[in-house]
Amino acid sequence: NLSSIQIPNEVQFLLQLGDNFSLPFNNFQNIAIELIKNIENNVKKLQTSVHNTIRNRSWNIVSRCISFKYKKSFPFSTLKDLTFATKKFVRNNPNVIFTKADKGNITVALDKKDYLDKVNVTLQDTLSNRFIKVHKDGLSKEQKRNVVYKIKCKDCDAFYVGQTSRKLKTRIKEHKNNLHSTSGTFSVVSGHRLHHSHDFDWDDTQILDVESSYNRRIISENIHIKLQKNGLNIQNECDSLNHTYNDILDKL
Numbered sequence: 001n002l003s004s005i006q007i008p009n010e011v012q013f014l015l016q017l018g019d020n021f022s023l024p025f026n027n028f029q030n031i032a033i034e035l036i037k038n039i040e041n042n043v044k045k046l047q048t049s050v051h052n053t054i055r056n057r058s059w060n061i062v063s064r065c066i067s068f069k070y071k072k073s074f075p076f077s078t079l080k081d082l083t084f085a086t087k088k089f090v091r092n093n094p095n096v097i098f099t100k101a102d103k104g105n106i107t108v109a110l111d112k113k114d115y116l117d118k119v120n121v122t123l124q125d126t127l128s129n130r131f132i133k134v135h136k137d138g139l140s141k142e143q144k145r146n147v148v149y150k151i152k153c154k155d156c157d158a159f160y161v162g163q164t165s166r167k168l169k170t171r172i173k174e175h176k177n178n179l180h181s182t183s184g185t186f187s188v189v190s191g192h193r194l195h196h197s198h199d200f201d202w203d204d205t206q207i208l209d210v211e212s213s214y215n216r217r218i219i220s221e222n223i224h225i226k227l228q229k230n231g232l233n234i235q236n237e238c239d240s241l242n243h244t245y246n247d248i249l250d251k252l
Contacts, residue, residue, distance in 0.1 A: 001109045002108060002110050002111075003096050003097075003109045003110055003111045003114075004111055005095075005109075007089070007096075007109060008089060010081070010082050010085045010086070011082075011085055011086045011089045013082055014083060014085075015086070015098065015109075016106075016107070023083060029066070029252045031065055032066050032248065033209075033223055035058070035061070035062050035065065036223060036248075037211070037220055037223070038216075039055070039058045039062075040219045040241070040242070041213065041215050041219060051242075055242055056244065059244055059245070059248065062245070062248055063247075066248060066252065067251075094112070095111060095112045095113070096109055096110070096111065096112065097109070097110045097111070097112050097115040099115070141205070141207060142167065142168050142169035142172075143168070144167070144168050144210065145164075145168075146164075146165050146211055146212045146217060147163065147168055147207050147208075147209065147210050148162070148163045148211065148217060148220045148221045149161070149162055149163070149164070149168060149171070149205050149206065149208060150205070150206045150224070150228070151172070151175065151200050151201070151202065151205050152200065152201050152204065153192065153198050153199070153200055153201070154200060154201045155198040156196070157229075157230045158192060158198075158230050158232050159228060159231060159232065160175075160189050160200075160232045160233060161225045161228060161231060162221065163217050163218065163220070168205065168207070172202050172205055175189050175202075178190045179193055188232045188233065189232065208220070208224045218240065219240075219241065222240060222241035223241060223245075223249065226241065226245075226246070226249045227249055227252055
């Protein structure tokens with residue numbers, strides 16, 4: 001501990017476990033979705049005759065995953081308590097930075113000011129002209145690409161799930177402008193707006209998944225369409241997702 005803050009013992013215990021220690025996970029839905037995405041993406045690379053065999057075997061694995069329950073034990077309950085205490089400490093002490101040591105597999109605690117000073121010294125060398133100054137901390141939601149998204153109706157519980165490889169704001173703009181299409185062909189979103197005089201909460205568009213692979217993104221879109229209730233999506237949009245997973249998705 002190189003910071004000026006006294007770190008509680010329970011926080012130190014957790015941080016001393018290192019990178020190779022696995023913490024319990026609770027988000028079984030995301031794990032199941034990732035498994036199905038990987039299975040379907042890879043099974044299509046194989047000959048058709050083995051598709052159903054692989055899916056049936058995989059079904060048991062995914063099904064066990066979503067029904068898995070941790071046995072109550074001292075290590076498990078202790079890890080949960082340590083994780084909760086550490087999250088609370090980090091949230092309440094934003095001026096403390098935890099990072100890896102330059103040498104050795106250990107975690108170091110530093111005051112944020114000291115950490116930034118060390119980083120600035122490192123960057124201010126003869127190669128400084130090779131660094132690009134970044135003005136933004138990551139991409140905003142609207143700037144993200146390769147996403148599966150969900151837009152909700154403001155006036156009822158209807159929603160639409162879609163995917164795009166472009167910036168999310170570009171796709172949302174298309175949804176908005178489709179209502180004024182001169183071709184007379186309207187999307188299901190525009191159809192809902194016209195028939196019910198409703199509008200969508202464009203500013204609260206939710207990103208359900210970020211996936212750079214087109215095939216995996218389509219699979220993810222199909223999964224999320226299946227998962228939602230009161231969706232506006234045409235059902236044949238998710239026909240490409242094999243029915244083997246229907247029972248599993250109904251449980252998520």
